Amino acid sequence: MRALLYDTVIVRHGPETGVKSAVTRARYDRLLLKNMEAKVRSAGLSLEKVDRRFGRIYVKTDTPSEVARCLSRVFGISSTSPAASCRADLDSIAETAVKLTEKRGGQDVRFAVRCRRVGSHNFTSMDVCRYVGSRILDSMGPMGWRVDLEEPDCTIGVEVRDQDAFVYTEVIKGVGGFPLGSQGSLLCLLSSGIDSPVASWLVMKRGCTVTLLHLDLGDLGSEDAFDSVVGIARVLNEWSPAFEVRLLAISFGEIVLKEVVEKCPSKIRCVLCKRMMLRIAERVAIRRGLLGIVTGDSIGEQASQTLGNMAVIGEAAKGLPIYRPLIGFDKPETERIAREIGTYDISARSSVACKAAPSKPTVRARLEEVAKWEKSLDVYQLLEKALASLVEVSL
Amino acid sequence: MRALLYDTVIVRHGPETGVKSAVTRARYDRLLLKNMEAKVRSAGLSLEKVDRRFGRIYVKTDTPSEVARCLSRVFGISSTSPAASCRADLDSIAETAVKLTEKRGGQDVRFAVRCRRVGSHNFTSMDVCRYVGSRILDSMGPMGWRVDLEEPDCTIGVEVRDQDAFVYTEVIKGVGGFPLGSQGSLLCLLSSGIDSPVASWLVMKRGCTVTLLHLDLGDLGSEDAFDSVVGIARVLNEWSPAFEVRLLAISFGEIVLKEVVEKCPSKIRCVLCKRMMLRIAERVAIRRGLLGIVTGDSIGEQASQTLGNMAVIGEAAKGLPIYRPLIGFDKPETERIAREIGTYDISARSSVACKAAPSKPTVRARLEEVAKWEKSLDVYQLLEKALASLVEVSL
Numbered sequence: 001m002r003a004l005l006y007d008t009v010i011v012r013h014g015p016e017t018g019v020k021s022a023v024t025r026a027r028y029d030r031l032l033l034k035n036m037e038a039k040v041r042s043a044g045l046s047l048e049k050v051d052r053r054f055g056r057i058y059v060k061t062d063t064p065s066e067v068a069r070c071l072s073r074v075f076g077i078s079s080t081s082p083a084a085s086c087r088a089d090l091d092s093i094a095e096t097a098v099k100l101t102e103k104r105g106g107q108d109v110r111f112a113v114r115c116r117r118v119g120s121h122n123f124t125s126m127d128v129c130r131y132v133g134s135r136i137l138d139s140m141g142p143m144g145w146r147v148d149l150e151e152p153d154c155t156i157g158v159e160v161r162d163q164d165a166f167v168y169t170e171v172i173k174g175v176g177g178f179p180l181g182s183q184g185s186l187l188c189l190l191s192s193g194i195d196s197p198v199a200s201w202l203v204m205k206r207g208c209t210v211t212l213l214h215l216d217l218g219d220l221g222s223e224d225a226f227d228s229v230v231g232i233a234r235v236l237n238e239w240s241p242a243f244e245v246r247l248l249a250i251s252f253g254e255i256v257l258k259e260v261v262e263k264c265p266s267k268i269r270c271v272l273c274k275r276m277m278l279r280i281a282e283r284v285a286i287r288r289g290l291l292g293i294v295t296g297d298s299i300g301e302q303a304s305q306t307l308g309n310m311a312v313i314g315e316a317a318k319g320l321p322i323y324r325p326l327i328g329f330d331k332p333e334t335e336r337i338a339r340e341i342g343t344y345d346i347s348a349r350s351s352v353a354c355k356a357a358p359s360k361p362t363v364r365a366r367l368e369e370v371a372k373w374e375k376s377l378d379v380y381q382l383l384e385k386a387l388a389s390l391v392e393v394s395l
Numbered sequence: 396m397r398a399l400l401y402d403t404v405i406v407r408h409g410p411e412t413g414v415k416s417a418v419t420r421a422r423y424d425r426l427l428l429k430n431m432e433a434k435v436r437s438a439g440l441s442l443e444k445v446d447r448r449f450g451r452i453y454v455k456t457d458t459p460s461e462v463a464r465c466l467s468r469v470f471g472i473s474s475t476s477p478a479a480s481c482r483a484d485l486d487s488i489a490e491t492a493v494k495l496t497e498k499r500g501g502q503d504v505r506f507a508v509r510c511r512r513v514g515s516h517n518f519t520s521m522d523v524c525r526y527v528g529s530r531i532l533d534s535m536g537p538m539g540w541r542v543d544l545e546e547p548d549c550t551i552g553v554e555v556r557d558q559d560a561f562v563y564t565e566v567i568k569g570v571g572g573f574p575l576g577s578q579g580s581l582l583c584l585l586s587s588g589i590d591s592p593v594a595s596w597l598v599m600k601r602g603c604t605v606t607l608l609h610l611d612l613g614d615l616g617s618e619d620a621f622d623s624v625v626g627i628a629r630v631l632n633e634w635s636p637a638f639e640v641r642l643l644a645i646s647f648g649e650i651v652l653k654e655v656v657e658k659c660p661s662k663i664r665c666v667l668c669k670r671m672m673l674r675i676a677e678r679v680a681i682r683r684g685l686l687g688i689v690t691g692d693s694i695g696e697q698a699s700q701t702l703g704n705m706a707v708i709g710e711a712a713k714g715l716p717i718y719r720p721l722i723g724f725d726k727p728e729t730e731r732i733a734r735e736i737g738t739y740d741i742s743a744r745s746s747v748a749c750k751a752a753p754s755k756p757t758v759r760a761r762l763e764e765v766a767k768w769e770k771s772l773d774v775y776q777l778l779e780k781a782l783a784s785l786v787e788v789s790l
Contacts, residue, residue, distance in 0.1 A: 016725065016726050176727070184701070184703065185702075202722075205725075206694035291706055299601035299603065300573050306578065325723035327719075330409070330411065330600075
């Protein structure tokens with residue numbers, strides 16, 4: 001019954017695309033369609049026909065409810081609705097709306113009709129609301145349906161676009177952001193913890209394709225860390241339907257961190273470790289033409305994330321911007337997003353403890369001291385060795 | 396009646412303080428209390444007595460409901476509850492709970508009792524729940540009250556701490572974060588727009604005190620911009636009860652931007668302008684011992700916020716970290732926070748348009764070209780002149 005009535009998915013663009021120039025909008029739409037098609041295909045569904053209009057994409061499909069839900073998780077879409085299409089005349093619209101409400105059913109339902117109209121017609125949006133409302137009352141009034149524009153239980157939406165009209169009752173919230181691929185590429189440092197996957201996802205949401213770099217701690221990390229990272233990368237890859245997420249791994253614990261542990265004081269170990277991580281990330285990013293580095297840093301969450309330490313750590317990689325999307329987040333906010341995007345369970349199962357972490361790391365490293373100890377390391381050679389260990393992990 | 400019953404406010408710490416060391420927690424608590432006292436005082440209220448326990452602060456006051464609401468807007472607090480205190484024995488707790496429910500009143504209320512207990516007692520938390528529940532049923536059962544642990548309309552919370560117990564029915568969500576002053580100081584670039592106040596607030600939420608720097612566009616900006624900035628700074632200052640927010644202003648339009656407009660191509664004007672802004676911010680921050688620069692950048696929101704342009708802009712100020720708390724935010728998310736914190740209306744009223752903004756700014760500036768044009772400006776002298784125009788605006 002549902003399949004007979006719904007034949008379309010209304011796709012509403014992300015909130016910020018409307019203000020872009022026509023050229024930019026066209027480019028974003030091409031990318032959005034590419035992502036939509038890949039996403040739907042990967043879910044075993046299909047789009048039959050796609051109709052681009054200003055601020056909307058109307059998609060014909062055999063499985064509108066499934067496709068609407070699937071597309072709500074594509075970046076660049078603010079919401080979707082499975083809808084029934086009809087001709088843009090009052091009677092066709094009313095008939096369609098009545099069928100939808102009959103299908104919905106229910107006693108004593110307070111309802112409202114809302115209409116948006118684009119094009120030239122011999123009726124106004126208000127006419128649509130009034131006429132459709134009265135026809136629904138004729139049909140459903142005996143079951144106790146009544147109009148309530150303030151707090152309806154059921155909202156019947158009508159979009160009239162030139163010769164076409166679309167009627168819907170459900171609005172599925174989308175993830176928003178910009179179409180993936182519209183904003184260039186970034187390198188994201190990825191561990192098996194809760195934060196870095198969320199940081200990566202947030203820049204993806206803003207349209208960036210990503211290359212993930214895992215600096216593997218080897219024996220100094222937990223046994224399951226690597227598997228968790230691969231699992232997380234696969235989840236992020238599902239969010240990137242038309243652009244493959246790449247996962248790179250470097251044998252960091254074995255090559256770099258062990259040296260740091262051996263030669264330098266434990267107090268500044270974490271700062272030295274993170275400086276080396278950023279140096280490696282910077283080199284990988286520059287070699288691959290990536291435009292910045294993304295970390296999961298949040299002010300004060302860990303000893304290495306005090307303002308003082310972040311300044312000393314960031315000083316090691318000044319060639320590219322460092323983006324820290326979680327810098328102002330509380331942990332519960334990060335956890336909420338991790339749950340929504342599907343990485344939380346993998347991170348929560350994984351033990352992220354670094355065996356090299358000292359019990360009393362400094363919260364106020366001094367650059368001069370750090371630089372002095374780095375002289376006892378052969379930083380350049382460590383970097384070369386670490387970079388030589390780089391492998392791409394297939395997802 | 397309420398005043399007779401409630402005599403305490405339960406203050407629950409922010410979500411991340413529990414994992415800190417005892418020394419750090421004590422330092423955070425001192426700062427939290429300092430902010431709490433200043434906040435309450437500025438609202439014309441007062442705290443009579445303060446009792447610090449692990450994970451909680453119990454505040455005695457004459458006006459518990461008002462103080463609870465006031466404190467929910469202090470950073471470092473995850474929630475508050477006005478509460479009635481009593482001795483930690485079953486009968487006292489039950490009596491207090493019954494009085495609270497009688498005061499609440501209502502027919503057919505589904506209720507639940509929840510208890511947290513710390514200390515040694517001759518009863519368990521479960522005993523409290525059962526006994527208090529049965530006493531409430533005795534009293535309120537005739538009005539249709541019944542137990543519903545799944546979806547209660549009314550939850551009676553009991554906290555037992557050693558000899559004291561606290562009973563409450565309301566939990567007011569706090570803003571979370573770390574106590575202001577616990578994380579060092581940052582310089583925040585502030586315009587009259589919607590984004591930069593939210594970016595500033597987010598780092599304040601994470602415990603940073605802030606100095607705000609407004610680069611005034613003068614004739615090239617809108618007339619009301621400066622007043623709006625002062626209004627916004629005052630709102631942010633209310634969020635910083637124990638540490639005065641400082642607002643600095645520099646005559647940027649007159650001294651710097653006019654030069655850029657005159658001497659350089661319009662296409663790269665915004666990039667040149669933002670580079671000069673960052674250079675000034677960096678110098679001000681370093682002179683004042685501030686540990687980083689905060690901007691309202693969000694990927695792709697404006698032409699100057701493409702990844703390529705942000706890299707070229709950031710290149711001008713490599714001496715300090717640049718924090719961009721909104722980097723992964725969609726505009727509606729930023730607007731929601733702006734509304735919550737009270738800056739939205741001021742920003743929305745203000746016209747932020749820069750009269751120097753070209754119709755076709757580049758989205759892909761090249762560093763070599765930018766550097767070439769900067770040679771035609773006397774960057775050093777412009778900076779000196781701009782810095783000489785710095786004034787502190789009293790709030």
